[in-house]
Amino acid sequence: MTLENSIRLLAGTLILISLALGYFVSPYWLLITTFVGLNLIQSSFTKFCPAEIIFSKVFFNKKSA
Secondary structure, eight states, X not given: OOHHHXXXXXXXXXXXXXXXXXXXXXXXXXXXXXXXXXXXXXXXXXXXXXXXXXXXXXXXXXXXX
């Protein structure tokens, strides 16, 4: 899986989980959906994505052991 696909998977998963929690638990969980949406919008303009930095260091580290 590529880095870009991993970030899309993370965003989609967070949105669906927060929607379910917002419906079944508390509407305050919808703030996660708001945060993810705003982060996607700002990253499209600034090309800065915190999830990309974290994923590239943790999961896509190309160093040989």
